[in-house]
Amino acid sequence: MELNAEDEIILLLSCPDRPGLVSRITGFICDRGGNILNLNEHVDTGDKTFFIRIAWSIESSPLSLDELERAFMPLALELGAAWKIRESGKKTRMAIFVSKYDHCLQEILWRHSMGEFAIDIALIVSNHPDLKPLADHYGIDYHLFETDRKSKADVERDELALLEQYGIDTVVLARYMQILSPHFVERYPSRIINIHHSFLPAFVGGNPYRQAYERGVKIIGATSHYVTEDLDEGPIIEQDIIRITHKDRLADLIRKGRDLERMVLARAIRFHAEHRILVNGKKTVVFE
Template sequence: MNNIAVKTTAAKNTATLLITCPDSKGIVAAIADFLYQHNANILHADQHQDAENNLFLMRVEWDLAGFNLLPADFEQHFAEIAKRFSMEWQLKLSQKPLRVAIMVSQYDHCLADLLHRHKNGELVCDIPLIISNHKDTEALAKFYGVDFHYIEVKKDNKPEAEARQFALFDQYDIDLIVLARYMQILSPDFVARYPKQIINIHHSFLPAFIGARPYHRAFERGVKLIGATGHYVTEVLDEGPIIEQDIDRISHRDQVEDLIQKGRDLERIVLSKAVRWHIENRILLYANKTVIFD
């Protein structure tokens, strides 16, 4: 751990179990009975069956008050059930909020929205770090009391710039990286270091208009709907698992500037939802897709 002082948003005292396994009878009963035997008060439970892939996916959250297993002992006691059903599982604790780094370039609308929602308690996480390849958002970071690091990125210094970014992620114990209109393509090494830990906002309704200047390309194509997409980052540009999308209708009267303005509203909403669902442990990934539990 580092000694950097950061704001921590209060979190409820719950545990969340995320499960992926081959679909079979008795899974829900086994989990419910296990939690009952250890005096768990289940708050939320949701499940999904994918018949095509013969998969069962589940999220169950319970109150830790009265639960008679310590988190450190959970794996030992749950091992028999996990082995019986060939489960891949994760246990998440609300008392350990994720530490989030935000990366941004010049456009600040998504950054401002995330910081505002965090301050108001809508995003229950810690945001100790903002990294940018421009200095435009330094004042905004200072206003919200978040450490700001300017790292210039050019074609001939990208490995060195990313090395400095990696060092900061380690220093601040970062769990999730959010690209809030960070207008740089991450290297394969960057993506490989943080699998399923990078969320990007793309300013189009993917898979349409992958890459740069999507609003200009949408205008040239004469589309009637524009959108925004929050997705996990993979090595293939703009093709990672999609978390959230939204759209807005436009007309022949709208110019490129109108598309950009309407799109910014979509980008803010979509990115904040994607980040919220991740930090609330509502997402399971498989086959380059996501399941978002209520």
Template sequence: MSHNKNSATLLISCPDKKGLVAAIANFLMTYNANIMHADQHQDVSENLFLMRIEWSLDGFTLPMESFAAAFQPIADKHGMTWRVSLSSRKPRMAIFVSKYEHCLVDLLHRWRIGELNCDIPLIISNHEDCRRMAEFNGIPYHVVPVTQTNKEEAEAEQWRLLEEAGVDVIVLARYMQVLSQRFVERFPNRVINIHHSFLPAFDGAKPYHRAFARGVKLIGATSHYVTEVLDDGPIIEQEVTRISHRDDVEDLVQKGRDLEKVVLSRAVRWHLDDRVLSYSNKTVVFD
């Protein structure tokens, strides 16, 4: 995907009713917008309208610093929750990792070749194991040890590092620590996790061992936004692969690693490209 375009993207959710698409399109057309992509979804059960619309800023006559003031009357009229982003501003993404490096390696590779449109100002870990990967990519690597007794102090130090770096989104690339509710609440729908099972099955610890013990024929991986309830946030992406009676736990872990890195990278890319809207503990992912 090319990130060289000069565009803006508007994400909207509001109560569903007639005329919403026309109201949004007419507003943009007033300022000579060239709409590049528009996608929408109605959730009938929730009476909810969700939309993603992207337009070129070339020839757009409304300065983007004036966009909020100009659009707010329409948002108020229709009860819209909305946000707008510019392709020219790269989100700043922090990666948290523990000892397993496969998800981190995949994210850094995709970032290096331009597939992930973001800056990565830092990587935070509770172990030294992945430092060489960070240094190879020229990214500062901070080790913040976490124990049962220092969790509050560790999170305070993590917050200091994140605020200093101006981070927009956090990716947990097999970070094997549970974040506190206070931590998560400061980044609503901006902490992305990878869980090594097909949620809601086998949440929590050692899902491959439990899947093996249960004799399942499919294993999966799930990327989701983190909430205060463990492994229960809005799901962004999932994938599965078939296994058989011939596979032992190590085979499940090996096959699962391939799923985990692909599923996490997809979810991160969609978030960075403003394709995900979350509501009622679910997501809409616009393609």
């Protein structure tokens, strides 16, 4: 299947730094009829790693994505690169996991309905029935897995089977109050996005707003990160903060924090869906 000339082709690449990398990569694109539309690059001087995101259009001699990837493979091997090529017109197929809190889900569904995200929300998964009316309103399949009726292993087995059935690429935990097993996480490396209601690494785990209130902090935050086996320690995608004062009660922290959670998760989803993130160990490079 040929690439559409009107769509952008996006390359995300990281490799050991050395002279001439930008020239070699852009030369490959230009030699195949590519017109470069956007280029961002960064070098981590600490570990001497080069990162680049290039978006281009193919205005002549269109290739299929498979052909383009095969053609790029020798150069990638020479550079020792981790890389992927994506087509902007192909939407990220996404599942959203929720529990009872609806603020993050409301934000995602509203922005999606406005055409803000390059995503296709295929289904919503929950361990409670509470948010099914919201899913019905937007015409999205809602699947309930009551965790108190089956073992965690059985629930996750059924969830993973469902994700495979729907062809899911990315999972978003929109205040899903369950911890995923290492087996589940391994199936979606750097493709499970979580929102944590604190400015990580501060106040990990449960009840971070209460922890912040009892500690008397003057700033609270929210963090969106990729999920790894280590709870709340995955590579951070996006964060934001808001100031509070001694006048704020715990309820005020929760209210202000929920606004942050909605915005931070929405930005993280956009960065991921637009292929703007490169994972570098415990960190990320995000090309805004």
